[in-house]
Amino acid sequence: MSSTKRLRVTALATGALLLAAGCGSGGGSGDPNHLKLYNDKGAWKPYFEQMAKLGEQRTGIGMEPVGYTDEPAYTAFIKSSFRTNVKPDLFTWTTGERLREIVELDQVAETTGIWSQGIEAGDLTEQLRQYYTIDGKQYCVPLNTAYWGMFYNKKVFEEHDLEPPETWDELMDAAAKLKAAGQVPFHQTTPTSLFSFVWFEQLLAGTDPELYDRLSKGRASYTDPGVVKVMEQWKGLIDKGYLTEPGDKADPADHFKSGDAAMVMSGTWFNTSMTQRGLDLGKDYGFFLVPNVNPDLPKRSLIFESGPLCSLKKAPSPESSEKYLKWWTSAEAQEKWANARGDVSANPKVKIADPELGEVAEKATSDENRLVLRYFEATPSPVLTEALSAFDKFLNEPGSYMEVLRTIQKANDRYWKQQKAGS
Structure with a gap:
């Protein structure tokens, strides 16, 4: 059995077991004054609990977070809830094709009214609305917003007399200097294949963002010469x-705290992990937006994500769920949520307490950048599943990059042919 098939089988089996085990207490509480918020961010439980206290004070509705740390199990549980009476009041998800997939199953509650009111009040933006719009209607609200860049260990940079780079060549020069001194420049990925795409998306978006967009829409091939070149660049980083x-x-x-790796590429949400370890942005570490590989691009390609907070059409208490989603977008709620975790906010009214992080948010939202939707959200689910497994194989066997690209392209062809056949 292939690794991809094993992942699917394991996810479904785990989800089924969790669902069976939780039939008595799983899903929503059924009490309109007490909601359960299912999420795939188990490590954020303290922050959800802080929000629960504030939310109950302001809305009269209690909220209980139910966190998962295993992404496949979480996905399987949520999708299983579509077919059973065990349904969450609220749940986290991702935008892009994965959101479209469950909306087209006629499962997700529409939030067009919340978005219209939020934009009019200045709590939500038109720029963000497009990522929550499917066939002219909005679904879910922003749980969080994050911009991707490079976190760097200030102590390591100071030891090697380095400054945050302004160009890709400067970044590579810094990496060469660190490696020559016996220091690993970059942390590659997480212990699982969930983020195996990170360097691929950054290299491709920073080289040819138009090709990146076409690839996500099935209008380009993973064996395109431009994609092959990116894989060769990635292989070069590994080989060095x-x-x-x-x-x-x-x-x-x-790894980052210990200095084993001087830099790690991640979303601004990674700052939460740093604060949990007693580190301070600006003192112990810094953050810079990654320069384009291609210096001739008119704007910096900035990887962007916005994770949604959703409710089902058949949620246990639809009115309470909608009321809570509306409150979640307010400036008061978002200020609490962002500053508790040490992150930026989707609400433009929110003042970021950490001045260093506020500066990051200001730079990220400037006209110098072209926002590029993160690969995880931009890529259709069946293709993403294959790609995560394939990129993981590449990380362990860099010479297999053409085989990896052909494997992903087979899934890409299969998905888009099915879409055309069904249209």
């Missing part, structure tokens, strides 16, 4: 020893 070893089970935040 610029990235940590694949299969390393250590948490990226621990």
Whole structure:
């Protein structure tokens, strides 16, 4: 059995077991004054609990977070809830094709009214609305917003007399200097294949963002010469020893704190992991937006994600769920949520307490950048599943990049042919 098939089978089996085990207490509470918020961010439980206290004070509705740490099991549970009476009041998801998939199953509650009111009140933006719009209607609200860049260990940079780079060549020069001194420049990925796409998306978006967009829409092939070149660049970084070893089970935040890796590419939400470890942005570490590989691009390609908070059409208490979603978008709620975690906010009214993080948010939202939807959200689910497994194989066997690209392209062809046949 292939690794991809094993992943699918394991996810479904785990989800089924969890669902069976939770039939008595799983899903929503059925009490309109007490909601259960299912999420795939188990490590954020303290922050959800802080929001629950504030939310109950302001809305009169209690909220209980139910967190998962295993993504396939979580996905399987949510999808299983579509077919059973065990349904969450609220749940987290992702935008892009994965959101479209469950909307087209006629499962997700529409939030067009919340978006219209939120934009009029200045709590939501037109720029963000497009990521929550499917066939002219909006679904879910922003749980969080994040911009991707490079976190760097200030102590390591100071030891090697380095400054945040302004160009890709400067970034590569810094990596070469660090490697020559016996320091691993970059942390490669998480202990699982969930983020195996990170360097692929950054290299491709920073080289040819138009090709990146076409690829996500089935209008380009993974064997396109431009994509092949990106894989060769990625292989070059691995061959030079610029990235940590694949299969390393250590948490990226621990690698970063210890100085084992000088830099880690991640979303601004990674700042939460840093604060949890007692580190301070601006003092112990910094953050810079990654320069384009292609210096001739008119704007910096900035990887962007916005995770949605959703409710089902057949939620246990639809009116209470909608009321809570509306409150979640308010400036008061978002200020609490963002500053508790040490992250930016989807609400433009929110003042970021950390001045360093506020500066990051200001730079990220400037006209110098072209927002590029993160690969995880931009890629259709069946293709993404194959790609995550394939990129994981590449990390362990860099010479297999053409085989990897052909494998992903087969899934890409299959998906888009099915879409055309069904249209």
